[in-house]
Amino acid sequence: MSYLKLNSLKKTYPNGVTAVKDIDLEIEKGEFVVILGPSGCGKTTTLRMLAGLEEVTNGSIILNGRDITHLPPRQRDISMIFQSYAVWPHMTVAENIAYPLKLRKMDKHTIHSKVQEVARICNILDYLNRYPAQLSGGQRQRVAVARALAVDSKLSLMDEPLSNLDAKLRTSVRTFLKEIHRNTGATTIFVTHDQAEAMALADRIVVMNEGKIEQVGSTREIYNQCGSLFTAQFMGTPPANIQKVSLISNQERLIANDKNAETQFSLDLGNQSAFPGIDRYIGEEIFLAIRPENINISEPKGINETSIEIVEPQGAYTILVTKVFGSEWKIMLEGDIDIRIGQKVSLIIDPGKIMLFDAQSKKRVNFS
Numbered sequence: 335m336s337y338l339k340l341n342s343l344k345k346t347y348p349n350g351v352t353a354v355k356d357i358d359l360e361i362e363k364g365e366f367v368v369i370l371g372p373s374g375c376g377k378t379t380t381l382r383m384l385a386g387l388e389e390v391t392n393g394s395i396i397l398n399g400r401d402i403t404h405l406p407p408r409q410r411d412i413s414m415i416f417q418s419y420a421v422w423p424h425m426t427v428a429e430n431i432a433y434p435l436k437l438r439k440m441d442k443h444t445i446h447s448k449v450q451e452v453a454r455i456c457n458i459l460d461y462l463n464r465y466p467a468q469l470s471g472g473q474r475q476r477v478a479v480a481r482a483l484a485v486d487s488k489l490s491l492m493d494e495p496l497s498n499l500d501a502k503l504r505t506s507v508r509t510f511l512k513e514i515h516r517n518t519g520a521t522t523i524f525v526t527h528d529q530a531e532a533m534a535l536a537d538r539i540v541v542m543n544e545g546k547i548e549q550v551g552s553t554r555e556i557y558n559q560c561g562s563l564f565t566a567q568f569m570g571t572p573p574a575n576i577q578k579v580s581l582i583s584n585q586e587r588l589i590a591n592d593k594n595a596e597t598q599f600s601l602d603l604g605n606q607s608a609f610p611g612i613d614r615y616i617g618e619e620i621f622l623a624i625r626p627e628n629i630n631i632s633e634p635k636g637i638n639e640t641s642i643e644i645v646e647p648q649g650a651y652t653i654l655v656t657k658v659f660g661s662e663w664k665i666m667l668e669g670d671i672d673i674r675i676g677q678k679v680s681l682i683i684d685p686g687k688i689m690l691f692d693a694q695s696k697k698r699v700n701f702s
């Protein structure tokens with residue numbers, strides 16, 4: 335049985351907004367799970383229901399075999415770190431960390447050694463006597479993490495804890511959180527709308543959209559085996575090239591045509607046998623998605639020919655912009671590519687990297 339189980343969890347706020355719609359999710363002990371989704375999709379609401387800060391409208395929450403759905407926050411054994419630095423300004427760092435332990439009526443000696451232990455893990459031993467105002471943003475967030483760690487909770491919830499930090503600090507605190515997790519093995523649910531952050535941290539990613547779970551999987555699955563058009567659009571920098579096309583079959587080749595036939599462009603996707611189950615989509619409209627790094631270029635060969643319109647050197651890689659079906663598509667190539675604007679090329683696409691989504695349901699239709 336899983337460690338944490340959410341059964342048909344639902345939240346409708348008094349104003350009638352249903353922020354979370356029948357979520358089912360299972361999490362194993364020690365996992366680092368990231369809930370990823372755009373603003374307003376219900377991430378904070380989900381965490382607040384877990385923490386007991388928000389009444390559940392329907393469904394249940396089982397933690398370690400115990401139904402905690404209606405328990406008050408303090409009886410749940412769950413710690414939560416918020417987006418804003420939720421450290422108390424009028425207490426020193428040591429007092430901040432000790433406070434929840436005092437509430438639990440721990441003796442002074444145990445509290446002292448616990449504070450020392452988590453301060454050492456979080457690398458804030460030197461600041462124990464300082465007040466939060468005397469710390470940097472990153473240090474303050476480490477205090478919040480230390481305080482959450484000190485209580486030995488069964489579950490650690492983090493709601494965008496890095497979003498107030500500047501870009502450089504964000505990546506360093508991110509690495510720090512990953513180390514902490516490796517050292518403590520604390521079961522963690524981390525919420526973010528930043529897909530790069532999610533990929534860097536997660537054992538598993540839960541993609542949320544409009545109060546529902548779109549897909550659950552490892553970072554690799556979520557990135558390469560997108561179950562829905564939404565996930566394909568959301569993951570990746572730059573994001574996947576996406577186009578609504580109509581499919582035809584020509585001498586056992588699968589061809590994507592411009593659905594409005596506005597451009598003469600057609601894209602040869604490869605041997606039809608590389609797309610099991612695609613037959614019923616022949617003659618139909620479908621969404622086609624290809625990641626920029628899954629497109630290569632060659633000398634023009636008469637098929638899949640376009641011209642390069644923009645070149646964006648990035649040092650380690652180069653982004654090329656071209657027009658496919660009249661839309662801007664991006665191509666990402668390793669290294670510093672010597673290419674001129676206006677140059678004609680043929681696009682080379684590995685059929686195994688092409689993602690196709692049903693035009694109505696927006697669900698993935700081809701899996702290799």
Ligand SMILES: Nc1ncnc2c1ncn2[C@@H]1O[C@H](COP(=O)(O)OP(=O)(O)OP(=O)(O)O)[C@@H](O)[C@H]1O
Pocket residue numbers: 347348349351352353371372373374375376377378379380527
């Ligand atoms: N107290 C509330 N009363 C009514 N509606 C609310 C309340 N809190 C949140 N909502 C609504 O519920 C939906 C989900 O909000 P939630 O805060 O869970 O989103 P989120 O995914 O955390 O977004 P963000 O990334 O912006 O923090 C939104 O439409 C929001 O406006």
Ligand SMILES: [Mg+2]
Pocket residue numbers: 377378379493
């Ligand atoms: Mg939120």
